[in-house]
Amino acid sequence: MNPFSAPYLHRPTSVNRSMNLVLVALLPGILVYLTLFGSALIVQIFIASVSALFFEALLLYWRGRPVRERLSDHSALVTAWLIALTFPPLSPWWLTVIGVFFAIVVAKQLYGGLGQNPFNPAMIAFAVCIIAFPALMSQWPAQGLNLPFREQAEIIFGLAPRLDALTSATPLDAIKTALKTDALYDNLQKLLMNQNLYGTFAGRGWEWVTTAYLCGGVFLLIMGVITWHVPVAFIVSMSAIAFICWLIEPSRFANPLFHLFSGGAMLGAFFIATDPVSGCATPRGKLIFGAGAGLLAYLIRVFGSFPDGIAFSVLIMNMTAPLLDLYCQPKVFGALPSMPVKKDLAAKVKEEESP
Amino acid sequence: MSKKKLFSFLGGIKLAHRKEYSSEKAIAPLPMPKKLILPLRQSAGSLPAPIVQVGEKVNKGQCLAAAEGWISASLHAPTSGTIRDIGDYPIAHPSGLVAPCIVIEADGEDAWGERQPLLEHADSERLDPETVQRYLQSMGVVGMGGAVFPSHVKLSKAPGVPLETLIVNGAECEPFITCDDRLMRERAAEIVSGIIFLAELLEAKESVVAIEDNKPEAAAAMRAALAARLEATANHIRVVVIPAVYPAGSLKQLIYTLTGKRAPAGVLPPQLGVQCFNTATVYAIWQAVARGEPVISRIVTVTGNVGRPGNLEVPLGASVADVLQYAEARPESDGCLVGGPMMGFLLPDYDAPIGKGANCLIARSPQFFPHKAPESPCIRCTNCAQACPQGLLPYEMYWWSRARDFAKAERHNLQECIECGCCSYVCPSSIPLVQYFRFAKDALRTAATKKEMADQARERFEFRQFRAEREKTERTQKLAQAAKQQSAKLAAENANAAPAEDLDETRKQALIAAAIERVAGERAKVGCDEGANATEAALAPNHGNSA
Numbered sequence: 001m002n003p004f005s006a007p008y009l010h011r012p013t014s015v016n017r018s019m020n021l022v023l024v025a026l027l028p029g030i031l032v033y034l035t036l037f038g039s040a041l042i043v044q045i046f047i048a049s050v051s052a053l054f055f056e057a058l059l060l061y062w063r064g065r066p067v068r069e070r071l072s073d074h075s076a077l078v079t080a081w082l083i084a085l086t087f088p089p090l091s092p093w094w095l096t097v098i099g100v101f102f103a104i105v106v107a108k109q110l111y112g113g114l115g116q117n118p119f120n121p122a123m124i125a126f127a128v129c130i131i132a133f134p135a136l137m138s139q140w141p142a143q144g145l146n147l148p149f150r151e152q153a154e155i156i157f158g159l160a161p162r163l164d165a166l167t168s169a170t171p172l173d174a175i176k177t178a179l180k181t182d183a184l185y186d187n188l189q190k191l192l193m194n195q196n197l198y199g200t201f202a203g204r205g206w207e208w209v210t211t212a213y214l215c216g217g218v219f220l221l222i223m224g225v226i227t228w229h230v231p232v233a234f235i236v237s238m239s240a241i242a243f244i245c246w247l248i249e250p251s252r253f254a255n256p257l258f259h260l261f262s263g264g265a266m267l268g269a270f271f272i273a274t275d276p277v278s279g280c281a282t283p284r285g286k287l288i289f290g291a292g293a294g295l296l297a298y299l300i301r302v303f304g305s306f307p308d309g310i311a312f313s314v315l316i317m318n319m320t321a322p323l324l325d326l327y328c329q330p331k332v333f334g335a336l337p338s339m340p341v342k343k344d345l346a347a348k349v350k351e352e353e354s355p
Numbered sequence: 356m357s358k359k360k361l362f363s364f365l366g367g368i369k370l371a372h373r374k375e376y377s378s379e380k381a382i383a384p385l386p387m388p389k390k391l392i393l394p395l396r397q398s399a400g401s402l403p404a405p406i407v408q409v410g411e412k413v414n415k416g417q418c419l420a421a422a423e424g425w426i427s428a429s430l431h432a433p434t435s436g437t438i439r440d441i442g443d444y445p446i447a448h449p450s451g452l453v454a455p456c457i458v459i460e461a462d463g464e465d466a467w468g469e470r471q472p473l474l475e476h477a478d479s480e481r482l483d484p485e486t487v488q489r490y491l492q493s494m495g496v497v498g499m500g501g502a503v504f505p506s507h508v509k510l511s512k513a514p515g516v517p518l519e520t521l522i523v524n525g526a527e528c529e530p531f532i533t534c535d536d537r538l539m540r541e542r543a544a545e546i547v548s549g550i551i552f553l554a555e556l557l558e559a560k561e562s563v564v565a566i567e568d569n570k571p572e573a574a575a576a577m578r579a580a581l582a583a584r585l586e587a588t589a590n591h592i593r594v595v596v597i598p599a600v601y602p603a604g605s606l607k608q609l610i611y612t613l614t615g616k617r618a619p620a621g622v623l624p625p626q627l628g629v630q631c632f633n634t635a636t637v638y639a640i641w642q643a644v645a646r647g648e649p650v651i652s653r654i655v656t657v658t659g660n661v662g663r664p665g666n667l668e669v670p671l672g673a674s675v676a677d678v679l680q681y682a683e684a685r686p687e688s689d690g691c692l693v694g695g696p697m698m699g700f701l702l703p704d705y706d707a708p709i710g711k712g713a714n715c716l717i718a719r720s721p722q723f724f725p726h727k728a729p730e731s732p733c734i735r736c737t738n739c740a741q742a743c744p745q746g747l748l749p750y751e752m753y754w755w756s757r758a759r760d761f762a763k764a765e766r767h768n769l770q771e772c773i774e775c776g777c778c779s780y781v782c783p784s785s786i787p788l789v790q791y792f793r794f795a796k797d798a799l800r801t802a803a804t805k806k807e808m809a810d811q812a813r814e815r816f817e818f819r820q821f822r823a824e825r826e827k828t829e830r831t832q833k834l835a836q837a838a839k840q841q842s843a844k845l846a847a848e849n850a851n852a853a854p855a856e857d858l859d860e861t862r863k864q865a866l867i868a869a870a871i872e873r874v875a876g877e878r879a880k881v882g883c884d885e886g887a888n889a890t891e892a893a894l895a896p897n898h899g900n901s902a
Contacts, residue, residue: 002689003727003787005449007697007776008719009370009530010727013783015734073731115732115784227737276735281750332768333365333746334607334617 015114019074021225022271025216026081029267032212033085036205037141040089040152045081047093047156051100052080059109075114079103082122082271086264086311087129088139093156095136099125119318120278126311138307140170142204171203172263173307175254202261210266217270226274229283233290234269234297235260241298259298268297268310278318284328285321293317359595362615364608366744367600368777370697372569373530373723377658380665382537385681387434391459391672392708393419394446398497399504400426405457411438414468416649419457422492428505429495432459433651433670435466447675447693447707449700456708459672470647484510484556487644494643495650495711500524500535500604500633501694503712506640509632512557512625519628520614521559523550523637525566525573526597526604529695532715534654535634537666539566539573543580546634547587549641554590557630561591563613564634567599601697602775606631608744620771635714650711657682659692660720669709676705678716688718696724697776731784739778739788745771749778749788756795761802764795772796 002008033041056076060067083099103121111117130137139162147155154160169177199207220226238259245253259265264272273279273293280289293313300309395402403420407413413432420430440458445451473482473490488507496506512518523546527535539546554562564581566574577594581587597603597612607618609631616627624630632640635654642648651671655678658664662683669678675691684691692699693713701719717723739749747768755764769792778788 002724003779003790004701005787005790005793006694006699006774007779007789008692008699008701008724009696009776009780010725010785011368011781012725013781014728014785015731015736015783018734018736018783069729069731075734113732115734227741276737281735281737281740282748329748329767330740330746332620332771333611333744334619334622335746 015073015075018225019078021220021223022078023074023081025220025223025225026085026213026271028212028216029085029209030081032209033089036208037089038147038152039149040141040156041084043153043156044084044087044089044091044096047096048080048084048100049077051097052076052083052104055101055104056109059105060113063109063113065113070114073114076104079108079121079125082267083125085267086122086126088137088141090139090141090152090155090162091136092158092162095129095133098132099129102128115277117277118322120272120275120314123272123311123314123318127315130306130311138173140307170263170307171198171206171258172301176302176307179252179302202258203263206263207261210261213266213270217266220270220274226270227283227286229286230274230279230290230293231269233287234265234273234294237291237294238265238269238298241295245302253302259301263301263308264310265297268293268314272310273314273317278321280321280324280328282325282328282330284330285324288324288328289317289321292320360615361595361597361613362611363598363600364611364744365746366742366777367602367608368742368780369599370530370601370780372599373658374533374536374569376531377656377664377666378533378536378570380533380537382541382654382666382668384668385670385673385678387461387463387465387670388673388677389461390439391433391436391461391670392444392674392706393430393433393457393459393672394444394708394710395420395430395455395457396446397430397495397503397671397711398426398428399502400424400428402455403427403430405441407438407441407457409438409441412436412462413438413459414466416470416647416651417468418493418649422495422505426505426508427492428497428507429493429649430457431495431649431651433672434459434461435464435468436461445704445707447702447710447713449703451703451707472647473644475647482556487556491640491643494648496636496639496643497650497711498633499635499639499650499653499711499714501698501712501714503710506632506636509625509630510553510557512630513623513628516626516628518557518559518625518630519561520630521550521554521557521562522609522613522629522631523562523564523634524604524609524631525564525570525577525634526609527570528567528599528601528604529697529699529715530601531658531717532656532695533658534656534666534714536570536573537656538638538654539570539634540576542638543576544583545641545645546577546638547580547584547592548645549637550592551584551586551590552641552644553632553637554592555586559590559630561593564592564594565597565604565609565613566594567603568596569599571596601777602744602773605744605773605775607773653709653711653713655709655713656715657718658715659717659723660685660688661718669713671710672708674706674708675702675716678709679705679718682716682718684718685720688720690719692717692719697780698774728785730786733784733786736783738781738783742777742781744775744777745773747771749792752795753786753788753791756791759798761795761798764792765799769795769799 030041053071053076057067057071060070080100083096083103087096087099103125107119107121107124108117151160155162198204201207217231221228239256242256242259246255273290280286296313296316297309300306300312306312395405401424403422405420407419413419413436415432415435417432418429419432422429436459438457439460442456443453444456446454473487488510491507492505497503498506525535525539550562550564564577566577574594574596581592581594595613602608603612606624610616610618610624610629614629616629618624618627639650652668653671654666655669656666657678662685664682667678667681679691691702691705693702694700694715696717699715733750733753735750737750743749751767752764752769755767772792774789774793776789782788
């Protein structure tokens with residue numbers, strides 16, 4: 001297609017390119033995850049990708065949209081991979097499919113498809129499944145799961161019995177339980193050590209996965225796919241609240257480093273809260289959005305009843321995004337600081353119509 | 356040459372310059388075509404009025420149409436020849452409009468008429484700015500960068516604001532275009548003379564020639580020409596190389612880059628103590644005041660899918676086809692752009708003539724302009740907002756324009772959009788954003804015009820109501836007065852006359868007949884307008900009186 005009027009030049013870029021870069025940025029995290037927590041993740045990624053493309057194609061077809069063209073933007077794949085990474089790797093296949101269904105069909109296509117969804121689809125999937133299937137969504141494997149790939153796949157597809165022994169509490173769960181039971185531990189770190197949950201600087205194993213996510217996020221920043229506002233605000237606010245709590249009672253609250261490198265913090269800061277569609281778009285709005293998400297994630301994961309708070313914090317901030325954007329509009333180039341708000345034509349007409 | 360801090364404006368984009376095709380080609384004259392079509396519309400403002408007749412012989416540089424009003428500029432003959440027609444012809448316009456034109460058949464002699472340079476018969480003492488303004492208007496000098504705003508208007512200073520900075524815009528920030536580059540390289544001396552003339556006339560504290568860093572040769576040539584003139588130092592004229600970030604040459608952005616002053620909406624540069632002229636305009640001003648040559652040609656870069664790209668000195672009125680043919684445009688080109696690829700337009704008709712604002716012709720082909728991907732949904736990635744040099748939120752403006760909620764689009768400062776095209780350029784969803792904005796602006800303009808017309812109609816109606824009301828009260832007053840008078844008269848008559856009975860029947864009849872006749876006559880005179888009834892009513896008491 002050639003444009004009918006200026007500009008006639010166009011940068012060779014596309015939504016597809018941005019989405020592919022996001023997928024590439026997820027690869028280091030996926031590789032570390034696979035090495036430390038077993039190869040089940042690859043099966044989950046496969047199930048999620050196939051079902052996401054299927055649901056996306058079906059809904060696009062029903063909605064009368066160009067299927068091949070829209071499918072090739074790869075936004076469904078990004079959602080699928082995020083679902084696979086946030087769900088426990090040994091979840092039954094149908095749980096993943098249900099998650100994908102809610103993400104692609106309900107949260108995305110029913111709202112009008114790409115660009116129209118008010119909520120982050122992958123986080124909708126997580127929220128729905130953790131409320132509906134809390135037990136299944138909390139079965140996380142410990143580091144060094146030594147099951148052959150075949151057996152892991154059999155567990156996922158329900159061909160082998162699910163063994164409780166395979167899973168254990170996550171580091172975040174352990175400290176939450178400690179806080180809830182009000183047991184008097186003289187040192188939280190010691191507790192985690194006892195349960196063999198504490199690694200070098202954060203949750204055992206997860207610290208390296210999250211570091212890999214951080215690397216992928218920095219890659220996205222360098223490639224210009226995301227801006228610095230959301231990740232920086234997220235990390236700063238989460239560190240700040242964690243630091244305050246830790247300062248008050250270090251025996252009950254984990255240090256900021258532990259929180260940043262446990263659970264979904266890094267994935268949330270760089271890959272989830274940065275979703276342009278459901279997040280803020282103005283620079284100041286992005287800062288507030290990121291800060292809010294970081295703060296809420298901490299509060300939910302520490303004081304709430306769910307193992308991690310990223311999904312709910314992002315969804316709550318999604319609700320505030322349109323309002324934040326409205327109040328955070330940047331100044332027009334050359335606008336005077338005290339320029340009166342321009343009344344629009346409609347308002348003028350209304351004023352004159354009313355006697 | 357003192358180094359001064361430059362300010363970098365927000366947004367903007369790095370474009371491939373694409374100037375290499377024509378930047379090393381010296382300015383060459385286009386052979387004079389047989390026929391020249393000169394649209395009267397060569398500048399912003401009102402059209403000049405033709406002062407020549409069909410069949411008249413004209414000399415090169417003779418005035419064909421005189422400026423009408425202040426924002427208007429005269430039009431001159433680019434060569435000697437005969438006026439063949441004055442009528443409507445297609446002009447260089449994106450929708451192929453026809454407009455009034457003067458057609459000249461060249462006689463091939465290219466003979467100049469009388470030239471009266473302003474500086475020749477002016478004394479060495481200072482020139483009166485108004486004289487210069489009138490002179491430039493009569494020489495048809497307009498902004499040659501593409502805006503074609505009459506230059507003499509821009510010589511007026513804002514009252515009470517001294518001119519701090521005179522900016523000469525040699526940025527030439529759009530890709531492909533090299534006409535100003537070549538002009539600065541080859542005719543730097545004339546441009547410098549023009550800058551000195553303007554700086555002295557406007558009493559500018561300093562003058563800056565802004566050139567993008569992708570034109571080092573032009574900057575060097577201008578510096579050399581400035582160094583050769585003592586007045587250049589006296590008037591603090593310097594060359595400033597600015598970063599090549601599109602749209603560096605846009606007025607507001609250029610003023611900010613050089614001076615750090617931000618021009619708010621509706622504030623004209625002189626009010627900030629700044630004025631800006633294009634290099635080609637400065638050259639045209641100097642040609643006019645020093646040589647007495649009006650604007651009858653311009654330098655046009657012809658590039659893109661052509662065998663012989665270059666920079667041609669084209670007489671006004673030569674057709675686009677003439678220029679493309681000379682440049683050996685390849686037949687597989689799919690269209691020709693007038694102006695740059697970011698803000699120019701696609702020409703529907705190659706017979707359209709070159710005007711004062713046509714700085715570049717680009718023969719389009721997929722090799723230079725790869726096909727754009729089909730439009731896909733906006734994902735609010737905000738690349739557009741990051742690229743916008745005006746600090747706008749194009750994705751919001753697009754959202755509301757698309758929803759046809761133009762008032763909301765306006766609230767997101769739609770009217771501040773300069774249509775530079777940065778947002779469309781960077782959009783990963785290939786959304787033609789600028790096209791949406793042009794559409795929305797047009798809809799708002801139409802709505803405003805309609806509202807104005809409705810306001811006028813209502814005012815007229817309300818005044819009519821008021822007038823009817825006023826006439827009614829006046830009439831009642833008159834009637835009351837008349838009734839009073841009559842009763843007084845009757846009383847007087849009754850008092851002093853019994854002989855009223857003496858009036859015989861024939862005399863009475865005659866009086867009545869005469870009265871009826873008079874009323875009929877008056878009626879005919881008044882006619883049948885809305886006042887007829889009023890007149891009749893007003894006459895009634897008189898009638899009664901005389902009867």
